[in-house]
Amino acid sequence: MPITIAIDGFSSCGKSTLAKDLAASMGYVYVDSGAMYRAVTLHFLRMSIDVNDADKVEQGLSDLRLDFRSEGTHQRVLLNGKIVEKELRSMAVNKLVSPVATLSNVRAELVRQQQYIGRNGGIVMDGRDIGTVVFPDAELKLFITADTQERVRRRVEELKRMGSPTPAKEVETNLSERDRIDSTRDDSPLRKAKGVVVIDNTNLTREEQAAMCLALAKHRA
Numbered sequence: 001m002p003i004t005i006a007i008d009g010f011s012s013c014g015k016s017t018l019a020k021d022l023a024a025s026m027g028y029v030y031v032d033s034g035a036m037y038r039a040v041t042l043h044f045l046r047m048s049i050d051v052n053d054a055d056k057v058e059q060g061l062s063d064l065r066l067d068f069r070s071e072g073t074h075q076r077v078l079l080n081g082k083i084v085e086k087e088l089r090s091m092a093v094n095k096l097v098s099p100v101a102t103l104s105n106v107r108a109e110l111v112r113q114q115q116y117i118g119r120n121g122g123i124v125m126d127g128r129d130i131g132t133v134v135f136p137d138a139e140l141k142l143f144i145t146a147d148t149q150e151r152v153r154r155r156v157e158e159l160k161r162m163g164s165p166t167p168a169k170e171v172e173t174n175l176s177e178r179d180r181i182d183s184t185r186d187d188s189p190l191r192k193a194k195g196v197v198v199i200d201n202t203n204l205t206r207e208e209q210a211a212m213c214l215a216l217a218k219h220r221a
């Protein structure tokens with residue numbers, strides 16, 4: 001039976017790398033729920049929607065269309081019919097995405113879509129509330145953490161690869177601020193789900209982490 005694998009944790013802990021590796025090994029679909037929050041944020045930025053204005057947010061949501069395109073085991077998010085991958089990772093989106101993710105109407109809509117996508121199992125989804133809210137009955141729940149400096153180093157590298165080099169100090173401030181907002185918001189704060197397996201990957205290679213989690217997944221499948 002295909003199972004559901006829920007991965008949560010702080011920003012830039014390597015959740016998506018692990019999720020992709022697990023999906024590839026299990027032949028499952030990988031869904032990056034953070035990309036959905038980022039797509040909503042990009043949409044609001046493009047429409048100049050003030051996230052503190054509830055009416056404008058509601059209107060922005062009604063104009064929003066998210067679609068998914070399968071690429072291998074990865075489901076890419078399309079915003080109003082277009083691939084916007086690079087813009088989703090920009091600093092402008094990084095700065096606004098956590099405030100957007102505090103909005104209950106945004107969360108309700110995205111959780112509904114996530115539960116629909118995962119209704120038949122055979123899915124690996126990563127985010128902040130996947131094991132606690134989206135799939136509380138997931139057969140395998142993982143909580144990923146890593147040392148802050150290591151996370152900053154990884155995000156700085158990612159931004160450099162994308163052609164948007166950003167000073168480490170700015171990246172660190174943004175990560176800390178996002179972690180603070182994500183963990184303290186009223187609606188679905190980042191928490192360790194019941195029955196979760198906690199993994200600190202600061203000193204693990206990608207392969208070690210994947211092997212460890214694959215063993216857990218196979219045990220539960």
Ligand code: DC
Pocket residue numbers: 011012033034035037038097098101126127128129130178182
């Ligand atoms: O995983 P990420 O860095 O791409 O996520 C971007 C933001 O979206 C993050 O700061 C918190 C929010 N998020 C969330 O609230 N719930 C999720 N399931 C996924 C992401």
